[in-house]
Amino acid sequence: MTATPVNLTGYTPIELRDKEFEQISRWVYDIAGIRLSDNKKALVTSRLGSRLRELRLTSFHQYLDIIANHKHPLSVTERQKALNLLTTNETFFFREIAHFDFIREVILPLKQGRKLRCWSAASSTGEEAYSLAMELATHHSGLWEIIGTDINVEVIERASKGVYPLTRIDHIPTAMLHQYCLKGAGAKAGTFKIKQELRRHVHFSQANLQQPPESLGSFDLVFLRNVMIYFDLQSKTHVVENVLRHLKPGGHLLIGHAESLNGISDKLTLIRPSVYIAG
Ligand SMILES: C[S@@+](CC[C@H](N)C(=O)[O-])C[C@H]1O[C@@H](n2cnc3c(N)ncnc32)[C@H](O)[C@@H]1O
Incomplete structure (x- = not known):
């Protein structure tokens, strides 16, 4: 008996030939720097x-004819859609909690009363x-602003809304959950929203880290987490x-x-595991 993969979608899968996979891999690498290894086929x-x-x-x-042909009328929108589909967007609140402890215990005391600009660079x-x-609303005494960017416009749209399923609350400290999140009711039951x-203080926009716009400005703190694994x-x-x-000097x-x-880079000094300072 030959083993046939179980296909729960009910559709006949469309075959992705090796050459087509190579073309897609090259395309996504050239645009986003993402390396799709063979086991991603x-x-x-x-x-x-x-x-x-x-x-x-x-x-x-046929699909490659659309995304790789700049003259095709669908190419711009379809390239973005393909990028949205090919990125992996796994994330959760207070992921790698040690960073948030470090910000509260070490960075914020140094910056008391000052304006802080922070960048979540693959948000x-x-x-x-x-x-x-x-963390900043609770523990920082000065003004602050956070910019979140990602190459995937779909996740950026979701981030801007700030609405999440209740199943995502797990790692949010209880006091912060009560202070900064609103539980949805009626048609919004099962969700919560980050309060206005x-x-x-938090703004999202699409940006490719291969060519981020100058207009982002300079930051005191940058999160560049769990994205370089794809490069x-x-x-x-x-x-x-x-x-x-x-990144500002000393940022x-x-x-x-x-x-x-x-x-x-020789412009960064490692001050503890996964934390660098510029200069
Ligand atoms: C696994 S998520 C990490 C999210 C968050 N930083 C964290 O640690 O939980 C990786 C994100 O990087 C984004 N990404 C991948 N390549 C990118 C690029 N060239 N420019 C900007 N964002 C990129 C993906 O769209 C995805 O949302």
Whole structure:
């Protein structure tokens, strides 16, 4: 008996040929710096496959004709849709809690009374930026502002709304949950919303870390967490150079605990695991 993969969608999967996978991988690498290793072929087939069916396409070749052909009328919107589908947006509130403890215990006492500008540089759906917002609203005595950016416009739209399923509250400290979140009722039951008093300090926009806009300005604190795992050394180096242009001298850069900047830049000093200071 031959083993046939179980397909719970009821659709006949559209075959992604090796050459097409290579073209998609090259395309996403050139735009976003994301390296899709060969073991991501099934993931690409399933994530883009549903989009092909929506467009009533029968092959990945046809899809590549749209996204790689700049003259195609759908190419701009479809390229963004493909990027949205190919990024991995896993995140949660107060992820890697040690960073928030460090901000409260070490950074904020140094910055008392001063305006703080912070950047959540691969913000996904906004949990990281709002976790920081809760810390700053509770513990910072000066003005503050947080900018969240991501290459995926869909997650940016969700982040801007600041509405989450109640199942996401797990890591939010109880006092902050009561102070900064509103439980939805009626049609919004099962969700909670970040209160306007926090949201007015937090702004989201789409930006590619391969070429972030100058207009972002400069920051005292940058979160660049759990995104470099998708980059190879070359794109990681390029992204860190880009981020450093927006980090003030003496500003802090926080990366994911599973990530490393070894040998990437001599303009950063490691002051504790996953925490760097500019200069
Ligand atoms: C796994 S999430 C990490 C979210 C959050 N920083 C955290 O640690 O929980 C990675 C995010 O990086 C974004 N991303 C990937 N490549 C990017 C790029 N070139 N520019 C900006 N964002 C990118 C993805 O869209 C995704 O939302």
